[in-house]
Amino acid sequence: MPIYEYACQQCGHEFEALVRASTVPECPDCHSTELDKMLSVFATAASNVEATPMPASPCGSCGHPGGPGACALN
Numbered sequence: 001m002p003i004y005e006y007a008c009q010q011c012g013h014e015f016e017a018l019v020r021a022s023t024v025p026e027c028p029d030c031h032s033t034e035l036d037k038m039l040s041v042f043a044t045a046a047s048n049v050e051a052t053p054m055p056a057s058p059c060g061s062c063g064h065p066g067g068p069g070a071c072a073l074n
């Protein structure tokens with residue numbers, strides 16, 4: 001479930017909100033729905049995960065010269 005950070009255009013209050021598909025976020029102070037969506041902390045973390053290389057392949061595809069199953073992972 002994504003967490004978004006908003007800044008209220010009415011009162012300037014900044015807050016984070018869990019946003020479901022059917023939910024319109026509103027300011028907890030003035031209940032305005034005139035909000036600026038800011039960069040999501042969740043989205044930033046997710047993009048970092050995607051940039052991380054895949055973990056080591058399971059044995060059998062690791063390229064060990066002894067053949068599939070010959071490496072220390074087995």
Ligand SMILES: [Zn+2]
Pocket residue numbers: 008009010011012013027028029030031032
């Ligand atoms: Zn507000």
